Amino acid sequence: MSKMKIAGLVFMASFLSISVFWVGVFPHWSIATQSIARLHDSPKLKEDLAPLPNSMAEVDETSEIDSKEDQLATSPSSALLAQGKYPEESSLSQPDQSKLLTEKAPSQSEAINTRYEDSQSSDQKAESLSESSSGTSLQEPSHSNVKPNIIISGTAEDLSPTPLPGPPGTPIRPYYDEAGNPPTAPGLAMRQRKFQSESEKMAYLTFDDGPYPSTTPKILDILAKENVRATFFNIGQQVELYPDLLKAVYEQDHVIGNHTYSHNMAEVYKRPKNFLDDVRKAEEIIYHTIGIRPQIVRAPGGTVGHFNIDYFNTIDAAGYLMEDWNVDPGDTDARLFSEDQLIRNVEEQIQGKTRVVILLHDLVGKNTTIDALPEIIELLKKQGFSFGVLGPDVLPIVFSGGLQN
Numbered sequence: 001m002s003k004m005k006i007a008g009l010v011f012m013a014s015f016l017s018i019s020v021f022w023v024g025v026f027p028h029w030s031i032a033t034q035s036i037a038r039l040h041d042s043p044k045l046k047e048d049l050a051p052l053p054n055s056m057a058e059v060d061e062t063s064e065i066d067s068k069e070d071q072l073a074t075s076p077s078s079a080l081l082a083q084g085k086y087p088e089e090s091s092l093s094q095p096d097q098s099k100l101l102t103e104k105a106p107s108q109s110e111a112i113n114t115r116y117e118d119s120q121s122s123d124q125k126a127e128s129l130s131e132s133s134s135g136t137s138l139q140e141p142s143h144s145n146v147k148p149n150i151i152i153s154g155t156a157e158d159l160s161p162t163p164l165p166g167p168p169g170t171p172i173r174p175y176y177d178e179a180g181n182p183p184t185a186p187g188l189a190m191r192q193r194k195f196q197s198e199s200e201k202m203a204y205l206t207f208d209d210g211p212y213p214s215t216t217p218k219i220l221d222i223l224a225k226e227n228v229r230a231t232f233f234n235i236g237q238q239v240e241l242y243p244d245l246l247k248a249v250y251e252q253d254h255v256i257g258n259h260t261y262s263h264n265m266a267e268v269y270k271r272p273k274n275f276l277d278d279v280r281k282a283e284e285i286i287y288h289t290i291g292i293r294p295q296i297v298r299a300p301g302g303t304v305g306h307f308n309i310d311y312f313n314t315i316d317a318a319g320y321l322m323e324d325w326n327v328d329p330g331d332t333d334a335r336l337f338s339e340d341q342l343i344r345n346v347e348e349q350i351q352g353k354t355r356v357v358i359l360l361h362d363l364v365g366k367n368t369t370i371d372a373l374p375e376i377i378e379l380l381k382k383q384g385f386s387f388g389v390l391g392p393d394v395l396p397i398v399f400s401g402g403l404q405n
Contacts, residue, residue: 082300084237084264087364159392162317165189174400182316183403187309190316195395201354203385204394205230205377206325208259208298210362211238211245218370219362220252226377230254231390232362233298233323236261236282243289250290255389257296257323258282269306272314275299279320295392298323307402321392324399325359329376331369332359342372347379356385357397 165187172185182190205223207230210216223230232249234256239246250256260268261281268275279297287293297320299306304324315322327349329342337345350356358376360369380387388394 082263082265084262084267159319160192162191163189165313172404174403175398176395178395183312183398185309185403187313188403189313193321194393196393198355198388198395199386201383201385202356202388203350203380204355204357204388204390205360206233206257206298206323206357206390207231207360207362208233209238209263210234211242211249212362212364213242213245214364215362215366215370216242216245216249219373220248220254222370222373222377223254224252226374228377228387229389230387231257231296233257233259233296234282234286235259235263236278236285237263239282239285239289246286246289250292255296255391256286256290256292256294257298257390258286258294258320259298260300261285263300265300265306268300272311275311276314276318279315279318295319296321296323296390296396302399304399304401307399308405309403312403321396322398323357323390323396325357326353326397327356327358329358329360329369329372331361331366336365336368339368339371339375342368343375343379346376350380350383350385355395355397356380357390 166184166189168186170184170186170188174183174185176182176193176195178195180193180195182188182192205228207219210232211234219230232254234246234249246256258279259282260275260278262268262278264278268278283293297315299322302324303311303322307322312322327346329345329349330337331342346358360366360373377387390396
C-alpha cells in the first residue's frame with residue numbers, strides 16, 4: 001500500500017474520532033441552542049410582541065388608556081395639574097402612542113417620532129433646557145410647512161411702550177376697550193394695544209393643558225370636520241413629551257397659546273418673576289418645536305385669585321397678553337360632567353353675550369368634553385356665532401379681580 005493511501009486512511013480515521021468526541025462530550029450545547037430557539041418562537045412571546053389593534057375603536061376597547069381615563073374621571077386631575085403633576089396617558093411606549101395618533105388622524109401625524117422618551121427624567125429635561133439657553137443643546141426650530149400665523153408670532157418690539165404706573169387716585173377700569181385702551185388703576189402700567197374688528201357675534205373655543213395622545217387627535221378631527229379653528233393653551237412639559245402633537249395642532253391652522261411650563265401653582269404664584277420664568281421656559285420649547293413664540297398666555301386656574309397688579313405689570317412689560325374666559329362649561333372640575341350637562345352649561349352661559357371665550361380642556365380623562373364638542377359647536381352656530389382664534393390683536397377677556405388688587 002502506497003504512502004498516499006495510508007495517509008488518507010489516517011486522516012479519515014482522525015476525522016471520525018473527533019466527530020464522535022464532540023457529539024459525546026457536548027450534548028448540552030445542542031439542547032441549549034434548541035431551548036433558545038423555542039423561547040423566541042414561543043406562543044407567549046408572540047402574544048407579548050403582538051402589535052396593537054389596527055383600529056382606534058379596538059385600541060379604545062383594549063388598551064390601558066381607557067382604564068386610566070376612567071380612574072382619572074373621578075380623580076382630581078385639575079388638582080394634580082395645579083401641583084405640576086400630570087395624569088399619565090398609559091404604560092404604552094412612545095412609539096405605541098405615536099401609532100395610536102397615526103391610526104386616529106393619519107393626515108395630521110405623518111411626522112410622529114420618538115425624540116422625547118417617556119423615561120426621560122424631569123431633571124434631564126431641565127438640564128437640556130438649561131443648556132439650550134446657552135445655545136449648546138436644542139436644535140434650530142423645526143418650522144412647520146404652514147406659514148406662521150402672524151397673530152401669534154409678534155414680539156414685544158411691535159407693541160407700544162410701557163406707560164408709567166397709574167398715580168394714586170387713578171380710576172379703576174379693569175378691562176380693555178375696543179379701541180385698545182388698557183385697564184387702569186393706581187400702580188397699573190399696561191400698554192395701549194390695537195385690536196382687530198370682529199363680527200357681530202364671536203365665539204372663541206379654547207383648550208387648556210394639552211397636548212395628550214388620547215384627546216388631542218380626537219379634538220382635531222372634530223374641529224376639522226366642523227371647519228372651526230380654536231386656540232390651544234399648551235403646557236411646556238406636555239409639549240416636551242408630545243412635540244408632534246403640537247405640530248399637528250399648528251399644522252391644522254389653530255392658534256397656539258402659552259399655559260406655562262409646569263402648571264405648578266405653588267411655584268408660579270410665589271412671585272411675578274417665577275410666573276414669567278415659567279412662561280418663558282414654555283415659550284422656548286414651543287419655539288424649538290414649531291418655530292413661533294406665542295404672545296398670548298393663560299394663567300393656570302385663571303388670573304382671578306392668583307394675579308395682582310404686580311403680575312399684570314410684569315407680564316405686560318414682557319410683551320404678553322393675558323387671556324381668561326367668560327364661559328366655563330364645567331370640565332375644569334375633577335368630576336366628569338355628563339355630555340348633556342356640559343352642553344346645557346354652555347347654552348345657559350352664552351345667553352345675552354355677543355363675545356364668548358369658552359374654556360375647555362385637552363386633558364386625559366375628559367371624554368365627555370370630546371363627546372359634547374360637536375353639539376357645542378352646533379349650538380353656537382344656531383345662535384348666530386362666528387368662530388375665531390385669540391391673539392395679541394384680539395380683544396381679550398380678563399378677570400377684573402386681579403386688576404383691582
